[in-house]
Amino acid sequence: MKLLYAGELRRMYKYGITGASLAVVLLWIVALHFAEVAAVKLVFPLVLFIDATMMAFLYAGVTIVFENQENTIKSMMVLPITKGEYLLAKSLAVVTSGLFTLVLLVLYATMARGVGVNVPGLVGAVAISAFAFAQAGIIMTYYSKDFTDLLMNMFRFTILLAVPTILEFLNVVNASWLKTLQYLNPTKNAMVLLQGAVVPVERADLVIAVLYLLVLGVLLHRVACRLFDEYAMKGGA
Amino acid sequence: MFEVKELRFRYPKNKDYTIKGISFGFSQGEIFGFLGPSGAGKSTTQKTLIKILKGYEGEILFRGQDLRTLGPGFFNEIGVGFEMPVHFSKLTAMENLSFAMQLYRQHADVETLLKRVGLWEDRNKRVSDFSKGMKIRLNFVRAMLNNPKTLFLDEPTSGLDPMNARIVKDMILEFRKAGGTVFLTTHLMHDAEELCDRVAFIAEGEIREIDSPRNLKLRFGRRIVGVEYKDGEIRKEEFDMDTLATNDRFFDIVKTKELITIHSGETTLDDIFIKVTGVKLSA
Numbered sequence: 001m002k003l004l005y006a007g008e009l010r011r012m013y014k015y016g017i018t019g020a021s022l023a024v025v026l027l028w029i030v031a032l033h034f035a036e037v038a039a040v041k042l043v044f045p046l047v048l049f050i051d052a053t054m055m056a057f058l059y060a061g062v063t064i065v066f067e068n069q070e071n072t073i074k075s076m077m078v079l080p081i082t083k084g085e086y087l088l089a090k091s092l093a094v095v096t097s098g099l100f101t102l103v104l105l106v107l108y109a110t111m112a113r114g115v116g117v118n119v120p121g122l123v124g125a126v127a128i129s130a131f132a133f134a135q136a137g138i139i140m141t142y143y144s145k146d147f148t149d150l151l152m153n154m155f156r157f158t159i160l161l162a163v164p165t166i167l168e169f170l171n172v173v174n175a176s177w178l179k180t181l182q183y184l185n186p187t188k189n190a191m192v193l194l195q196g197a198v199v200p201v202e203r204a205d206l207v208i209a210v211l212y213l214l215v216l217g218v219l220l221h222r223v224a225c226r227l228f229d230e231y232a233m234k235g236g237a
Numbered sequence: 238m239f240e241v242k243e244l245r246f247r248y249p250k251n252k253d254y255t256i257k258g259i260s261f262g263f264s265q266g267e268i269f270g271f272l273g274p275s276g277a278g279k280s281t282t283q284k285t286l287i288k289i290l291k292g293y294e295g296e297i298l299f300r301g302q303d304l305r306t307l308g309p310g311f312f313n314e315i316g317v318g319f320e321m322p323v324h325f326s327k328l329t330a331m332e333n334l335s336f337a338m339q340l341y342r343q344h345a346d347v348e349t350l351l352k353r354v355g356l357w358e359d360r361n362k363r364v365s366d367f368s369k370g371m372k373i374r375l376n377f378v379r380a381m382l383n384n385p386k387t388l389f390l391d392e393p394t395s396g397l398d399p400m401n402a403r404i405v406k407d408m409i410l411e412f413r414k415a416g417g418t419v420f421l422t423t424h425l426m427h428d429a430e431e432l433c434d435r436v437a438f439i440a441e442g443e444i445r446e447i448d449s450p451r452n453l454k455l456r457f458g459r460r461i462v463g464v465e466y467k468d469g470e471i472r473k474e475e476f477d478m479d480t481l482a483t484n485d486r487f488f489d490i491v492k493t494k495e496l497i498t499i500h501s502g503e504t505t506l507d508d509i510f511i512k513v514t515g516v517k518l519s520a
Binding site for chain 1: 248249287288289290291292308309310311312313315317319321322323324325326327328332336337339340341342379
């Protein structure tokens with residue numbers, strides 16, 4: 001497992017995924033640099049939210065798309081490993097990438113802008129959220145023909161799940177029925193977790209979010225494992 | 238070593254079965270050739286044997302054990318050489334091999350293998366800079382990486398120049414000599430004839446014939462001797478091999494004419510394949 005995980009990290013670096021992740025962080029830092037301190041505190045969870053949800057979703061999917069395009073997925077399937085280990089290593093590498101982003105952003109926010117954050121809380125929030133969304137990204141890859149299709153699916157996913165959460169976060173939408181419905185939305189729960197490490201949130205909401213994302217992550221991982229054989233078969237492996 | 242009984246397989250979205258109830262087996266120390274044209278079901282059969290394709294009907298036994306019940310440890314026992322390159326293109330050849338090697342219980346001597354196939358000097362080059370032939374040779378090394386007991390090779394010489402094809406074929410023969418078992422899928426009859434102890438002809442998902450290349454030639458070959466000679470113009474005559482010793486006409490030609498060629502009427506595996514299956518193999 002350790003070797004698989006190290007291999008995933010190495011390939012994320014070699015295939016430019018780590019570089020792309022770093023570029024996104026730098027863009028965020030530039031954007032935050034021009035904001036007021038109060039605004040930084042407000043926007044900071046939103047930045048982490050995008051990285052721990054949509055970017056985790058995309059990075060997990062991209063690594064599988066690359067492997068399918070290069071036929072290396074076949075090579076992986078004849079190694080003495082289980083598909084669970086293979087997918088878990090991938091997911092943990094994506095979580096690591098999310099944590100790497102977090103470290104850079106926290107360093108900037110605390111040292112350059114003096115924003116106080118709960119670092120252990122943020123680490124937990126990013127890890128739990130990125131893991132759950134990486135599973136969603138893996139599953140979505142099974143239903144995407146290629147990279148462009150994966151991007152389109154991510155776009156649909158964002159419109160359907162992330163946009164309502166962002167609109168609620170920015171107080172653009174405030175309807176009570178939406179707030180209730182949002183408890184079922186994984187992006188909303190990820191946002192609650194990330195917000196909780198920067199600003200005070202309801203304890204009950206925090207507990208619900210942790211449990212929801214943990215259970216969702218485990219369930220989606222099991223689904224990803226179960227559907228993997230069919231995907232490998234479809235991909236001509 | 239492997240025993241396949243009434244194997245049937247259908248891809249999820251297909252109406253028809255790709256493999257239609259085939260049975261065969263191969264033993265330790267044997268090179269078993271699986272021959273057929275594209276789309277005949279060769280690769281699908283191989284993929285079921287190496288557990289890439291699941292959900293098959295029938296039974297596959299590996300050393301008497303149902304393949305379905307075997308865990309990932311099974312992959313320590315086998316080596317798989319795919320037809321297409323299966324390497325991470327942005328990693329070097331050595332990085333690709335090292336990654337896979339670490340996950341196996343036992344390891345081959347990579348330096349010896351790479352030197353043998355002529356890739357040692359290029360081991361630190363990115364695979365994306367390799368030619369197709371180099372990638373195919375690296376595929377072969379990848380298959381041998383864990384000192385397997387059984388090798389599954391899908392068109393191992395396809396895309397190789399004659400010199401490198403020779404090296405790979407020699408390595409396959411040496412592997413067999415050392416006690417290894419090989420399941421070889423190919424459409425190249427010349428390779429099969431040279432390497433295989435037994436061959437199975439597969440067409441449209443069914444096995445039509447299984448035997449040694451020699452037996453097939455004896456069974457399907459024509460027992461004749463063809464003589465080409467000059468008698469003013471070039472002429473050709475055929476004689477029954479079984480009555481050759483008493484055929485005066487044959488001896489007359491040999492003694493009095495200028496011979497150009499003289500051949501026994503052995504047929505090729507290509508011809509036998511067409512005769513048995515009614516399907517022509519693509520080049």
